[in-house]
Structures are given as structure tokens and as C-alpha cells.
Amino acid sequence: MIRPCRHTLSPALRTEWMGHLCGLCYALRDDHGQAARLATNYDGLLISVLLDAQAPAGRRTAGPCPLRGMRRQSVATGEGARLAATVSLILASATLADHAADGDGPYARRSVAAAARRVAGGWSRRAAGTAADLELSSAVLLDAVARQPGLERSGSSLLTVTEPTETATAAAFAHTAVLAGWPDNAAPLAEVGRLFGRLAHLLDAVEDLRADAATGAWNPLAATGTDLTAARALADDAALGVRLALDEVRWSRRRLAHRLLVHELNRSIGHAFAHAAADPDEDGSTRRKRGRAPRHGPQRGLVPGCAAAVGLFCTCRMCCADTFPHPWTGEPVEGWCRNETCEGVCDCTDMSCDCCDCCGDCDCCSCDCNC
Secondary structure, three states, X not given: OOOOOOOOOOHHHHHHHHHHHHHHHHHHHHHHXXXXXXHOOOOOHHHHHHHHHHOOOOEEEEEEEHHHOOEEEEEEOOHHHHHHHHHHHHHHHHHHHHHHHHOOHHHHOHXXXXXXXXXXXXXXXXXXXXXXXXXXOHHHHHHHHHHHHHHHHOOOOHHHHHHHHHHHHHHHHHHHHHHHOOHHHHHHHHHHHHHHHHHHHHHHHHHHHHHHHHHOOOOHHHHHOOOHHHHHHHHHHHHHHHHHHHOOOOOXXXXXXXXXXXXXXXXXXXHHHHHHHHOOOOOOOOOOOOOOOOOOOOOOOHHHHHHHHHHHHHOOHHHHOXXXXXXXXXXXXXXXXXXXXXXXXXXXXXXXXXXOOOOOOOOOOOOOOOO
């Protein structure tokens, strides 16, 4: 959900952000093996960012990597990266098991589904062991995941459906305060996590609405009769709640955490609903999610598709190209960092100030907001 464009972070903050992303990737490899690096995700690194903002993490210089254009990188290490890796792997294992159970796409083949279940089981067991080392109860996360299908089938209200995601994210965010040794931060960070989890669920539903309608897949907005206007109101309220809760947290340094969880979060909400309104179907639902291939046409198998995806990612085509061929279907897909993701960013070179209300969404002014 939070994937900053290269134009929306100052050079220093982007370097710091990349350090947390790479730290998450290395922590997955070191604790759980090379295959676990597939669970690296942009939202998961927020856990590392939050712990670092309370108790600054150690750094080490990582060697050249194809995903960074063979450049070296200062990488976040320690408990923040390990916690981010553990939570990411637990949730990735649950997602993989869910796809296998539902028979989505390539998982419709029994052999692929069986392999996915084995991988998911292994990831879940290993992540639970690391969670215990970090004094995090993985049962809270796994219970939240396990309750989700039942709530989806029950015809519950939208906020009831989003509750498991909210609970899991709240537990992960609050645990950063425990590891930082600042227990008073646990309550406000739990609130940040709860509302962030709600937003993650809402925005995913908004972006998937049209594709889900076309395939008959379950979508929380359609299932609960929530229109885009009501969903936007819930999203804006959650974003405001995140900002207010962040103000209650004691920080050592907050710039990156504030930038991601206030500015970039609001930007993500704006983009999701702008794209949803830009190309409505006859029933008012939305165009398909960026970067998501249509569920038709010939498909590569799981292994060839993964190989193609790695090649596209390592050559930066997924991020930097206007379009790239989907690794499984070959259909053209919009690049992750197209210019449209930078709408509203001012044209300037002075990005030394991370400003708040006084400058709106722009970092370009020389004001002193102390935020």
C-alpha cells in the first residue's frame, strides 16, 4: 500500500527507506532461507521503520545487488528487521495457503496447490520460532488470519470484516514499542496499526472491485453493499486517526515514519480512489488493479512465471518501465513507478524539509514545521 515514488522522498529519506527494505529482505534470508525473500513487501518494512524511529537500529553496508542496480546500500539490522521479516512471513504463508485452498490461477493445479501448502506450512513454523525469540505471540496473527474466511462468509458489516487485519497489524505495530523499551508507546502504536490494517483492507478492496466483479470473486465492498463514497469516508477517517495516534508516540527520530504514515498514506488513498472513479464499469465498480494481470489468456506454469518475474524485477522493468509483460500471462501491465504516481508533486530541487500542514503534500519549501 505504501510504495513511495522516487520523486516523493528526499534523497536522504529514500536511502533510509531502501535500507529498511533491504534489511527486511536480508532478515528473511538469514532467519528463514533464500526462498523466504519472496515475502519481502513494502508495507512490512514499516515495522522496521517504527522500531528504528523509537530506538535507532544498527546498520551494515550490504554488497552490490541487482535489485539496486548493483549498488551498495546501508542496511538496517537488528530486531526491527527481524520482526518485520517474521510478520511478513507469517502473513505471506497465510496468503499462500489461502490461494492454494481457493485454487486461484496456477494454484488450480493440484500439484502446484500441494507444493504451495508445503511451503506455507514451513514458512509458518519457522516464523513462529523467530516470533518466540522476539517475544511476539504468533498466535495473535495466525488467529486473526484464521478468522477471516468465516467473517467473509457470515455477511457481516464492512468493519467486522476488516477486524482481523486490524487486530494483526495492531499487535505487530505495538510490539515495536516493547522491543524499543518504551511500553508507553504500545497503546498509540496499536491504534496506528489497527487503522493501518483497516486501510490496507479497504484500499485493496477498492482496487480489486472491478476485477472481482468480473470473475465473481468475493469483495468486501460489494458483499457489504458499501459504495465508494462511504469507503472513502472510512479511509479518510482512518488516515486522520493514524496521524493523531502518531502524535501520541514518543520518538527518537520520526521523519521517515511520519513521511510514510502521513504523507504517503494519504497519497495512496488519493490514488486508489482516483483510479477507482476514473474508469467505472456500468455497475459503478472500478477498473482493474494496477499491476494485476487479467485472469484470462494462456498462463505460464508457476516455476517459469517466477523465473520471468525475477528477471523483470532484477532489470527494474517492473518499477521503471511504462509497461512490462506480466510474467504469467504476457499481458502488458503498468509499471510500479509511472509518472501518474507522482501527480501533485511540485517541481523543485530543494527537498531538505519534510513539512506538514504548512506545505501540504510538498517537501519543497524552507519552512520550519518541526515535524
